[in-house]
Amino acid sequence: SSAPPAAALLVAAAAAGAAAGYLAGRRSAPAARPRAVPRKHPPPAHAPPVPSGGAPDGAPEGRLLADVSIPEVRLWDIENLGRRFEPHGGSGAEMATGTDKSVRYNRIIGPDECVLRTVICRPGRSAPTRAFLRAGPRASLHFDPRTVRAAVVTCGGLCPGLNNVIRELTCTLRHNYGAAEVLGIVGGYRGFHEERYLPPKVLTTDAVADIHHGGGTFLQSSRGGFDVTKILQFLAEYEIDQLYVIGGDGTHRGAYAVHEGLMAAGMNVSVTGIPKTIDNDIDHIDRCFGFASAVEAAQAAIRSAKVEATCNLPNGIGIVKLMGRSAGYIAAFSSLGSGDVDLVLVPEVPTVLEGPNGCLPHLRRRVQEQGYAVVVVAEGAGEDILGQSAEVDAGGNRKLPQIGEFLRDRIAAYFAACGDEATVKYIDPSYMVRSVPANAADSQYCMQLAQNAVHGAMAGYTGCSVGLCNNRMVYLPIPVLVATSPRQMDSHGRTWERVVQTTRQPNTVPPRGEGGDPFDVTPDSNLH
Numbered sequence: 001s002s003a004p005p006a007a008a009l010l011v012a013a014a015a016a017g018a019a020a021g022y023l024a025g026r027r028s029a030p031a032a033r034p035r036a037v038p039r040k041h042p043p044p045a046h047a048p049p050v051p052s053g054g055a056p057d058g059a060p061e062g063r064l065l066a067d068v069s070i071p072e073v074r075l076w077d078i079e080n081l082g083r084r085f086e087p088h089g090g091s092g093a094e095m096a097t098g099t100d101k102s103v104r105y106n107r108i109i110g111p112d113e114c115v116l117r118t119v120i121c122r123p124g125r126s127a128p129t130r131a132f133l134r135a136g137p138r139a140s141l142h143f144d145p146r147t148v149r150a151a152v153v154t155c156g157g158l159c160p161g162l163n164n165v166i167r168e169l170t171c172t173l174r175h176n177y178g179a180a181e182v183l184g185i186v187g188g189y190r191g192f193h194e195e196r197y198l199p200p201k202v203l204t205t206d207a208v209a210d211i212h213h214g215g216g217t218f219l220q221s222s223r224g225g226f227d228v229t230k231i232l233q234f235l236a237e238y239e240i241d242q243l244y245v246i247g248g249d250g251t252h253r254g255a256y257a258v259h260e261g262l263m264a265a266g267m268n269v270s271v272t273g274i275p276k277t278i279d280n281d282i283d284h285i286d287r288c289f290g291f292a293s294a295v296e297a298a299q300a301a302i303r304s305a306k307v308e309a310t311c312n313l314p315n316g317i318g319i320v321k322l323m324g325r326s327a328g329y330i331a332a333f334s335s336l337g338s339g340d341v342d343l344v345l346v347p348e349v350p351t352v353l354e355g356p357n358g359c360l361p362h363l364r365r366r367v368q369e370q371g372y373a374v375v376v377v378a379e380g381a382g383e384d385i386l387g388q389s390a391e392v393d394a395g396g397n398r399k400l401p402q403i404g405e406f407l408r409d410r411i412a413a414y415f416a417a418c419g420d421e422a423t424v425k426y427i428d429p430s431y432m433v434r435s436v437p438a439n440a441a442d443s444q445y446c447m448q449l450a451q452n453a454v455h456g457a458m459a460g461y462t463g464c465s466v467g468l469c470n471n472r473m474v475y476l477p478i479p480v481l482v483a484t485s486p487r488q489m490d491s492h493g494r495t496w497e498r499v500v501q502t503t504r505q506p507n508t509v510p511p512r513g514e515g516g517d518p519f520d521v522t523p524d525s526n527l528h
Contacts, residue, residue, distance in 0.1 A: 068121045072128035075114050078475050079259075081460040082142050085268040089141025092458060109136035115472040117284075132284075132474035135452035135466055142460025143241055143270075145177035150457075151240045152203065153185035153192075154217045155247035155254070158431075159278045160293035161438035161446045162217040162246060167208040168450030169244055174205050176451070177458060183238065184218070189254060190225030192234040200238070212443065215435040226254045228261050235262070235269055242270045242457045248277040249485035252465060256478040259463040270457040273465035273478055274449050278434045281327040281486035284476060285467030289449060291329065293442045294433040298322055298334035301429040302376065306340045308425040309372035315422045316372040317363065317411055321404035323430050324378030327488045330433070331378040332499050342366045342373040344499050345403070347380035348491045350508045353410060357506035360414040366504075367422070375411075377403055379430065404428055448473055 081087075094102040114131035121127075150173050154162050166184065173179040184201035191197040201207070201219065211218045235243065235258075245255040252273045259271040275282045280291040298320070305318025322330045328346020335341035343359055343366075345351055352358050366373040379400055386401035408426045415422035438446060445468070452473045453466045464475045489495055491509040500507045 065123055067123045069126050070116075070118075070121070070129055071126050073114070073116065073131050074128065075112060075131045075133065076477050076480055078133050078456075078461045078464045078477055080142070081268055081270060081462055084263070084266075085142075087140070087142045087460065088144045088147075089458065089460075090144070092138045092141040092455075105137045107136065108139050109134050110139075115469055115474050117469065119470050132469050132476055133461075135456060135473035135475050137455045138459035141458050143458055145179055145458060148173070148177065148179040148241045148458075149181045149183070149239055150179055150242040150244065151183045151185055151200065151235070151238070152219065152244045153188065153246065154219050154221045154276075155188040155245065155251040156221060156223060156276070157248075157278065158216050158221065158434045159276050159288075159290035160215060160297075160434065160436050161289040161442045162221075162276065163208075163211040163214060164438050164443050164446035165246055165274055165276075165289070165450050166203070166218055167212050168447045169454060170203045170208045171205055172451045172454040177454065183240070187220050188222035188225060189227070189231070189251075190222050191219075193227055193230035194225065212446075213437060215437045226257075228254075228257050231258055232261050232265060232267070236267065240269060242272070242454075244272050244274065244453060244457070246274045246276050248275070249282055249482045251276075252478050252482050256463055256482075259478070262462075270460065270462040272453045272457045272462070273481075274453055275465055275467050275481070277486070278323050278330070279325055279327050279486065280329040281325075281488070282467075282481065283484040283487040284481060285469055286471065287445075287468065289442050289445050290434070290438060291333075291442075292445075293436055293439045294323070294330055295333045295337055296439055297433040297436045298330065298429065299338055301427050301432070302334060302338045302340060302374065305425065305427050306372070306374050308427075309374055312423040312425065315367045315415060315420065317367065317375065317422055317424045318372075319375045319377065319404060319408055319411075319424065319426045321377050321379055321426075321428045321430060323434065325380045325400065326486050328378040328381065329489055329495075331376050331381075332489060332495055335376045336495075336498055336502060339502065340374050341376050342503050343375045343505050344503055345375070345377040345381040345407075346489065346496075347378055347383065348488045349381075349496065350510075351382045351385050352506070352508045353385065354414075357508050359505065360411065362505050363411060364415065364418065364420070375407065377407060379403065382406065 093108055094104050113134045115134050116129050116131050118129040152166055152169050170182050173182050182203040184203045185191040186201060187194070187197040191200065208218065243258065245251060252275070255271055255273050262269045262271065275285060275288055276290065277288050278290055278294055280288045282288055301320045305320045309316035309318035322334060324330050324346065326347055328348055331344055331346050335344045343363055345359065353360050363373050363375070382403040383401060386403065386406060388398065391399040404426055408424050412422050412424050449466055456464065456466060456475050461475055463478055465478055465481050466473065466475055492512060496509065
């Protein structure tokens with residue numbers, strides 16, 4: 001026979017060498033220790049029984065909590081035009097697609113289908129709760145979509161996502177329902193009656209196709225200019241059936257005044273709000289659109305402050321002032337998202353400068369420990385030491401003291417009084433964080449808000465707003481939405497607790513009063 005190939009000989013030699021090495025290692029290796037047998041401890045007498053592999057046939061899985069119950073659910077009703085005017089809409093189970101074919105919705109929301117306001121239950125405590133009407137397409141429509149003329153207006157300050165909402169309102173009205181016309185009111189409430197802003201823009205799907213890639217609002221905005229009589233005249237003149245108002249709590253109060261004027265005048269027009277505020281301070285909803293984008297945009301300013309603080313000697317300190325008139329959500333969440341912040345000041349928490357809990361001694365300690373410090377302050381912080389201004393802007397908002405500049409000067413003076421020197425750099429990106437385009441998460445949220453606003457208006461709901469509650473889209477009566485807005489961050493809550501843990505700053509929040517509940521307070525604990 002012929003000799004084996006050279007490659008086969010090499011493989012055989014390598015295998016023989018590996019086997020020899022393995023046997024040699026086995027002979028020289030010490031004997032393996034016997035494995036320890038884990039001790040078995042009996043479970044404590046009070047331990048709950050361990051599931052034995054599933055529930056009996058036909059029984060629901062999980063342990064029954066017999067002492068948890070919700071005895072009463074109260075639904076916040078939304079006014080419907082069908083109670084005052086004859087509907088002309090027909091079925092709403094199908095959407096137009098811009099073609100000669102329609103598509104059925106996967107899910108139609110039934111009457112009184114709701115989302116509970118309170119989702120936390122405590123054993124041994126039985127508490128009633130309120131509920132919001134669930135948003136989404138309805139089986140029947142109040143308006144005939146083919147004849148609907150709608151108007152869209154943006155009011156107040158800018159916010160990431162405004163263009164997304166305008167675009168999705170237009171596309172949903174045009175594509176899903178085949179609406180006759182969509183008008184864009186220019187310049188906020190002023191655009192209904194001031195000649196310089198008239199006539200309104202005609203919104204087509206082509207006109208709004210790319211506006212979501214930019215910040216600001218395609219329709220432009222303004223503060224003030226609200227005149228309910230002139231707005232009603234505009235709606236009658238242009239034969240508007242549906243009005244969509246995008247704005248904060250003040251804008252929503254105006255929208256509800258328009259709704260009441262329409263009902264008093266016997267006008268069959270739906271008014272729907274979409275909550276907008278960069279400060280995230282509208283109550284009841286999980287969050288406002290644009291908030292996540294603003295927090296993301298603030299990271300660049302915080303990183304810049306850290307660079308300035310670490311590179312400028314001696315004792316570099318970087319200060320960033322962020323938006324937050326009455327609520328410190330942006331300052332708190334931006335700082336938590338950064339992880340580089342040593343001090344956070346917000347309107348909800350008292351500002352203490354010196355003493356055992358003072359922020360100035362804390363900053364000096366941080367500088368001594370790491371060579372620098374980073375501060376984030378909300379624009380509304382410090383009124384407890386600087387006082388409140390009596391001046392207001394065109395929107396009725398109180399003007400705020402200059403907390404950023406004040407803090408910059410006091411830090412430098414404090415270090416000097418301690419015989420030291422501080423190099424303080426102050427960054428104010430306030431308007432930068434609100435003028436950026438919406439990020440992906442906010443873009444999706446804006447789409448959901450706009451689509452559900454149109455679904456509600458087409459079904460005849462009016463005097464309401466749309467928002468996310470417990471991660472479900474709901475309709476909220478505007479009076480309920482604005483009654484407790486602007487909301488504030490709970491200074492005894494988890495968010496502020498996390499801020500204090502991250503920054504290691506002294507907590508200046510006063511302790512809870514006598515009889516305070518150390519557990520989370522449910523929103524509807526005082527329903528009765």
